[in-house]
Amino acid sequence: MELLKRVTHPLVVVTNREPYIDERTRSGIRTIQKAGGVVSALDPLLQSLGGDWVAWGSGTADRDTAPKGTRLVPPKSPRYRLHRVFLSPEEIQGYYTHYANQGLWPLSHLLIERAQFSRDAWPIYRSVNQKFARRVAQQSPPQAWVFSHDYQLALLPQELKKLRPDIAIAHFWHIPWPTFPVFRLCPQYQEIVRGLLGADILGFQTPDDVDNFLTAVERTVKSALVDRDGGDIFWQGRTVRVRAIPISVDVEAIEALVESPRIARWARGIRRRLKASHRYLGVSVDRADYTKGILPRLAAIDAFFDRYPEHRGQVVFLQVVVPTRSEVEAYRKLFREVEQETLRINHRYAYGDWKPVITVRRAVDRARLMGIFRAADFALVSSLFDGMNLVAKEFVSAQVDGRGVLLLSETAGAAVELQEALHVSPLDPEGLAATLHQALTMPVSDREARMRRMRQQVHEHTIYDWMAQIFELLQEVSETYARS
Ligand code: ADQ
Secondary structure (H helix, E strand, O other): OHHHHHOOOOEEEEOOOOOEEEEEEOOEEEEEEOOOHHHHHHHHHHHHHOOEEEEEOOOOOHHHHOOOOEEEEOOOOOOEEEEEEOOOHHHHHHHHHHHHHHHHHHHHOOOHHHOOOOOOHHHHHHHHHHHHHHHHHHHOOOOOEEEEEOHHHOOHHHHHHHHOOOOEEEEEOOOOOOOHHHHOOOOOHHHHHHHHOOOOEEEEOOHHHHHHHHHHHHHHOOOOEEEOOOOEEEEOOEEEEEEEOOOOOOHHHHHHHHHOHHHHHHHHHHHHHHHHOOOEEEEEEEEOOHHHOHHHHHHHHHHHHHHOHHHOOOEEEEEEEEOOOOOOHHHHHHHHHHHHHHHHHHHHHOEOOEOOEEEEOOOOOHHHHHHHHHHOOEEEEOOOOEOOOHHHHHHHHHOOOOOOEEEEEOOEOHHHHOOOOEEEOOOOHHHHHHHHHHHHHOOHHHHHHHHHHHHHHHHHOOHHHHHHHHHHHHHHHHHHHHHO
16 A cells, blocks of 8 residues: 555554444444544554554443453454553533533534533533643653544543653544634633644644634634745744545455445446336435435425426435434434434325335445445435545446436535536435425436546545655655754
């Protein structure tokens, strides 16, 4: 792997979620691997390089398999060390459920009224970040590169820099960074900004996110010098490089999956059945999160069958919604509402053997999911706000036959790069319905040309290019450190 050559220092990855989770089952302990985009890209890298990964040990059997917190992974052929930070129920509540998921998450997605920042949660959020920092400091070799992630660990860079100034830190913020008037609503906004400034490199998904962050720094840290054109911040004798580095997917791995005999056969089977019944297949895949615009999408589907009755009986929507963060009431409520709304639409339009919306309510095996993307005629991503949205890029990657249409919310980060998608507003059900009609009646040559250009885009900007950019910046930082 070309990327390996770019990693010239020991690498330590830090995420909230762990790449391998040990769960207790009736037949013993089972190790589960979650197939998130970041984790599935970083895991092979650490497997090749060796190294360390620090994460919250959230599995029910994590303490059994690693009583001191550290275990070698992958379990069958160990290649690197996974260091688990164990949290008490109070720490999980304060750090994860409250401050991160009920505070920073909705606020960053501009859902102001949903954001709650309790006074009790903040000190817990801070102390868990400190706990992570201590663990990372302990496990990191001299002059290591630390690559940490996201809004759960906003204070980690500063805490770690205090403990280990020799380490080069890159922190990637996966979700949107809101404008200053919104961000200021976070009661601890100053601490959050300063916490992040402990990093040497701050990566965001889009140029707008970078802009908003730089404004937040200008308005918050008066002693910092901000070079807006270069994206550099000079503060306390250090430089913080702030860059838009859009995350992507492993397009070749997805292509290999959908071209594997098993999945190719499966996708062909789906196509044959659709053809026999003269039907089109539309697909959407989301965690059941209120930022993903699942209810607005159902409203658009309703408007679509209402305004274009000629499509009744001909279009099937497959919605794959996996429950998420069910410890938060807002998420449980959303899941119930999605169920009710789907029932209502199906009741209104279904006839004979046709049902407009089919729901899958669980995590689908990745190979099959990509197979569905290959077989589908269109995908619908309707996020209200989204840092990037990997589903959009996965759909494009899996479209090896090149004829599907992507309908993509303009307010998802992915829309910046995927210009050939049909851009939609999630809050305009009639407009979305009209765009669905357009997608289904578009000349094949137009569909193919759009998909070709989007496929070229994801080929030119893969997850490995994303990492390469981070590593290049880390190299720059290390060279500066070596000179000083
Ligand atoms: P998420 O909000 O989780 O990520 P997204 O980027 O769409 O959103 O990634 C979800 C991942 O989970 C995709 O790989 C998808 O295939 C998978 N997935 C979703 N539902 C599934 C199901 N039912 N079965 C199987 N797999 C499923 C956060 C930010 C995003 C940003 C990413 C990465 O919110 O904006 O793109 O991080 O930076």
